Amino acid sequence: MTNIFAEIITIGDEILYGQIVDTNSQWMSAELDKMGIRVLRKVAVGDTQAAILGAVQNAQADIILMTGGLGPTKDDITKTMLMEYFGGQLVLDEGVLANLTRLFSMRGREVSLTNREQAMVPDNCQVLMNAVGTAPGMWFEHGGKVYVSMPGVPYEMKWLMANRVIPRLREKFDAPTIIHKMIKTINVPESTLSDLIEAWELALPPHIRLAYLPRMGQVRLRLTGTGRDRAQLEAEIQAEMAKVMPLIQKYVYGFDDDEIEKVVGQLLVNQGKTIATAESCTGGFVAHQLTQQAGASRYFMGGVVAYSNEVKMSQLGVQAATLQAHGAVSEETAKEMAAQVRLRYGTDFGIATTGVAGPDGGSPAKPVGMVWIALADADGVEARKLQLTTERGLNISLTNNSVLNWVRMRLEGL
């Protein structure tokens, strides 16, 4: 089997100045890895013709993927550089112009002269039409290598990769069969998982690899099998899954593209149940997570962000006496919030969050990171205390994980 190698070139002064984190190249690497294409090197260079040219000339791989340096303005010079390097000239592409006109008319605007220049493309590349943005991608073939240039805006790059680049790469290269299976766990430390599955992990055959991918209170376990025969490889992966799952079943909320909010949504749909949210410290994030899913209106009726005590009382009916006796961050308040939102919104489940998100507002009795979550259903209401971190954003995220995972376990009868 022949290995296929790729290199990723990220263009943009903002990367070199440290003004943004380069998440594009991580996403691209992960996609290439899924196809069995190995990334040899990543290079980030600035917005100068010399730097971009140097990176392109240095690239050793079979596939060179470039992002950034494409757009309607003067700092965008990749297109001209590539055209000259590969010896072409700019021509007007009617398809790109039509796409530009369509995008602009959707926004009630006309195509300016500056924008019209984006419809000029090198005549020595395949144009990769970009349905979600004005700059097209470009696919050059030269000296047995493929060079692809895409805009740096993440959602445009992702759209082009998924719809234009990956299908063409699959067609052109005969990469080995690679099968990934992701097991997604929540609320369990990496070291606990590792202890539980160590014997199984050590006995894996060499063509099946395991990786631990921790992120935001979740640990994803990724099995990667490499081979030639897809059916056989799939059977082998299934056999390994059958061995490992009984060891970790209760921590697993889903597989592959599942996200906790998606799994909860699907369980609610399947069981014909509905939910409402009463949020204080998460400030709308739980509702946002649930409504990121298309079709969320089938199970999510709505919610309250009760940030002030007044709103907790007037819009949720939390009792003044409860707030006075126990404070907003308390078991009692969390329970009233969950029970009340369930009643007022007429749903099967009510969930609530109240805590000290930080960085300020902590006290010895209620330090930053102390959070109460509550879950109400027809049988009553329960609350749980979490002690999280000192990071506001992380606390919001971890609280969301915990409360949604609780709903999942309730729906699954765990």
Next chain:
Amino acid sequence: MTNIFAEIITIGDEILYGQIVDTNSQWMSAELDKMGIRVLRKVAVGDTQAAILGAVQNAQADIILMTGGLGPTKDDITKTMLMEYFGGQLVLDEGVLANLTRLFSMRGREVSLTNREQAMVPDNCQVLMNAVGTAPGMWFEHGGKVYVSMPGVPYEMKWLMANRVIPRLREKFDAPTIIHKMIKTINVPESTLSDLIEAWELALPPHIRLAYLPRMGQVRLRLTGTGRDRAQLEAEIQAEMAKVMPLIQKYVYGFDDDEIEKVVGQLLVNQGKTIATAESCTGGFVAHQLTQQAGASRYFMGGVVAYSNEVKMSQLGVQAATLQAHGAVSEETAKEMAAQVRLRYGTDFGIATTGVAGPDGGSPAKPVGMVWIALADADGVEARKLQLTTERGLNISLTNNSVLNWVRMRLEGL
């Protein structure tokens, strides 16, 4: 003036496989930038001797900073590679051994043979003692260049940079002054901005550069000045700002680290005003954005996520007749939502969103991406129609931008 250039080499298969996002190099770049050292290039390579050697040989800059590939396990080979490349040999460093012993005894462990190898260091480098981890940093000087190797664990790298590397770099190099100024615009296309400021941009002196950084319906303009005299450079940047700002004033919501939700929050605090949100299509995202800011409870009282028509009626008092006559996605519904949430939550401003986020649910009269936003204050309530994209996540984000920018303009009297 001599420019000082740096290159960052990140070592680790986990970066190439896309298993983690490389945040180290972003942090290092930002630190170097503050010192006036320009990062020319970033390279990420795998954990092989050949890959690391290739990256080191290719490096062109004055300062080469490397992270990763140092540690107690066999995939860590940077130390040996560098020692051989610069022609030294490994010797036991008593200071490093003492540090190892101290760290291990803190964890109640003894130094193993594998760990003891970490006290062997090249005799041709300055050892950079690492107080927070077992692998020391190494500082080589060769051919007029400085090569620094650090572990890849983020907090160890940051400790070594702050305590060992940056002080030495300051001593050794007399870097130029670099000043960045970021102008942040919203709801204006890059090409419109470019047309407005073209003459000014073309007249910029060569030591002041402009970059356009578009992201999610926002365009950031970054001015970068390089010079010797900080006061003079600051005056020059100020002069350019004074020329460009009148051309684009109404699109500018802030500068540098400002974010639209932060700017709105600050304006509300300054004017002693409060706000509440009534969200349908944004599903809690606007509330989440406002509450990401520490101290949001000073101006954000709370909000409703009214996802179903029932909740719009029962929790917000939107009239059944309005929903029946005009539908949930309508000017009338948006206005009632904004006016009602303002009244019920007792705030100065009420804002509302209702639309077809997609990907499904569109109709010829109300296609995916059609959104109504509304703003209520003591003077009454207004609504505006947006026609956005077919991407659910992007529509949620762009709606948030538009409604918060509207509040900003109202607060600024624009």
